[in-house]
Amino acid sequence: MTKQLELFIAGEWTKGTGDGSYELRSPGTGEHLADVPRASQADIDRAVAAAYAASEEMRHWSAFERAELCLRAYELWQGRVEEIARILTMEQGKPWRAEAIDDIAESGDYLQIAAEDVKRMKGELIPTTERNRRMFTVRRPVGVWAAITPWNFPVMIPMETVGPGLATGNAIIVKPPSHTCWAMLEAARIIEEAGFPKGALSVIPGDGDVGEWLVTHPGIQGISFTGSSETGKRIVAAMGLKRSIMEMSGNGPLIVASDADVEAAAVAAVYGAYYNAGQVCTATERVIVMDHLHDEFVDATLKAAEAVRLGDPLDDETTMGPLNNEPVAAKMDRHISDAVGKGAEVLMGGGRATGYTTNLYYEFTVLDRVPEDALVSREESFGPVVPILVARDDEDAIGIANRTHLGLQAAVFTNDVSKAFWYADHIRSGTVIVNDSTDFWETFQPFGGAAGTETGWGRQRIEEFTDLQTVVFNLSLPPQGGVPA
Numbered sequence: 001m002t003k004q005l006e007l008f009i010a011g012e013w014t015k016g017t018g019d020g021s022y023e024l025r026s027p028g029t030g031e032h033l034a035d036v037p038r039a040s041q042a043d044i045d046r047a048v049a050a051a052y053a054a055s056e057e058m059r060h061w062s063a064f065e066r067a068e069l070c071l072r073a074y075e076l077w078q079g080r081v082e083e084i085a086r087i088l089t090m091e092q093g094k095p096w097r098a099e100a101i102d103d104i105a106e107s108g109d110y111l112q113i114a115a116e117d118v119k120r121m122k123g124e125l126i127p128t129t130e131r132n133r134r135m136f137t138v139r140r141p142v143g144v145w146a147a148i149t150p151w152n153f154p155v156m157i158p159m160e161t162v163g164p165g166l167a168t169g170n171a172i173i174v175k176p177p178s179h180t181c182w183a184m185l186e187a188a189r190i191i192e193e194a195g196f197p198k199g200a201l202s203v204i205p206g207d208g209d210v211g212e213w214l215v216t217h218p219g220i221q222g223i224s225f226t227g228s229s230e231t232g233k234r235i236v237a238a239m240g241l242k243r244s245i246m247e248m249s250g251n252g253p254l255i256v257a258s259d260a261d262v263e264a265a266a267v268a269a270v271y272g273a274y275y276n277a278g279q280v281c282t283a284t285e286r287v288i289v290m291d292h293l294h295d296e297f298v299d300a301t302l303k304a305a306e307a308v309r310l311g312d313p314l315d316d317e318t319t320m321g322p323l324n325n326e327p328v329a330a331k332m333d334r335h336i337s338d339a340v341g342k343g344a345e346v347l348m349g350g351g352r353a354t355g356y357t358t359n360l361y362y363e364f365t366v367l368d369r370v371p372e373d374a375l376v377s378r379e380e381s382f383g384p385v386v387p388i389l390v391a392r393d394d395e396d397a398i399g400i401a402n403r404t405h406l407g408l409q410a411a412v413f414t415n416d417v418s419k420a421f422w423y424a425d426h427i428r429s430g431t432v433i434v435n436d437s438t439d440f441w442e443t444f445q446p447f448g449g450a451a452g453t454e455t456g457w458g459r460q461r462i463e464e465f466t467d468l469q470t471v472v473f474n475l476s477l478p479p480q481g482g483v484p485a
């Protein structure tokens with residue numbers, strides 16, 4: 001039966017006061033899963049007012065009190081992982097057993113890590129020129145944040161903001177992706193049950209206007225955005241002087257250096273292209289192989305691709321589900337035909353898979369000898385494709401890797417330590433991974449792009465959600481260190 005979802009606004013579950021509702025459909029089956037009510041601007045105002053009141057209350061709590069609530073939420077989270085993962089699979093398409101369960105488990109970790117980090121949030125005592133002054137810094141919550149988030153990790157990415165945001169005393173209004181919002185609404189029930197003040201978290205999906213209302217709302221002090229660079233640019237232009245954390249697109253290269261373990265590199269390249277069906281900002285978007293290793297790498301890649309089992313994402317054997325939506329599938333079509341038109345050869349896959357209920361199942365694709373001017377080289381493809389580009393030598397490989405404006409996460413395969421350092425020094429990328437997939441991360445690692453996108457997780461996030469305040473005391477001390485009257 002179709003589920004009638006409710007919005008979570010100012011601590012209440014509500015139908016909202018917007019105009020009607022819209023449908024949420026499963027990318028795997030096409031099934032009409034749920035109806036999502038539309039929010040109005042008045043709903044946003046209500047959420048902002050409650051968020052302000054909640055953050056005013058929480059800013060006066062001790063870090064340990066806020067950490068305790070985060071840990072309570074983390075414990076409650078453990079009992080809901082498989083159930084929320086199932087919703088995630090139905091609405092997003094990632095395989096339940098192979099990926100969704102880990103995804104939801106890891107999403108809860110942001111609460112635990114934030115609870116640990118906030119207890120170590122420190123200021124400093126600063127020496128002064130005058131002996132009767134005392135000057136120190138403390139970190140204060142910024143206030144009310146909007147988290148505007150994408151459909152590829154529709155729970156994990158909001159939780160990257162919710163965990164550290166709440167732990168530091170901020171209130172958060174999450175705007176999940178309009179058509180992949182059910183799992184995050186369920187996750188909000190955990191935060192509610194943990195006992196945070198009403199309004200500390202609101203979750204308000206909705207297409208178009210909701211994001212824009214939040215970005216321009218005068219009662220919101222911070223925007224935490226993850227999504228495409230195009231939307232990111234629009235948000236930066238509209239938000240004025242709000243604090244912001246912007247995480248955007250990637251075009252991650254994986255370089256197979258001359259001394260690489262070719263088989264390991266091929267396994268990593270395939271994984272980096274099929275994990276979440278390639279719909280990851282850290283996906284392996286380009287594979288750059290030394291010319292003399294080309295044939296060996298192609299053989300190893302075709303062999304490694306046997307691990308990909310495309311199918312029903314609720315089936316335990318499936319390792320790759322459907323793409324999430326038609327625009328992503330259409331982009332894959334466009335990128336493949338453009339690459340072929342420019343001389344690339346399709347070694348495997350190359351189009352939509354047949355025999356499924358929806359048209360969103362995409363064949364795992366390997367493209368060989370892709371030219372640098374092909375769309376698949378220049379832009380983020382966001383699908384299950386390994387585009388192989390050939391380099392003459394290390395210098396050539398670095399040139400190809402760096403000819404992008406999206407430097408988020410890169411990988412290099414080499415067994416030579418000096419070469420690994422040389423690559424790390426020369427690749428313009430927020431993270432460089434040696435001998436593993438571009439799709440590697442830890443929930444506490446510093447993370448962000450080299451080209452304008454900037455953020456961190458763990459300790460860095462705690463700092464980003466707080467303002468540094470300086471407090472100066474003018475003390476009336478006796479001139480020679482006597483006892484004050």
Ligand code: NDP
Nearest residue numbers: 149150151177178207211212227228231247248249250281
């Ligand atoms: P979009 O940029 O299309 O959407 C992201 C969010 O912004 C959605 O909630 C969307 O709402 C909302 N939105 C759209 N237009 C506006 C607007 N004018 N004002 C405010 N909000 C708006 O990205 P996708 O959802 O397609 O996600 C895929 C992208 O996310 C990829 O480029 C990927 O690389 C990037 N990404 C980056 C990550 C990183 O850490 N750097 C991690 C994960 C993904 P609606 O759903 O209603 O359209």
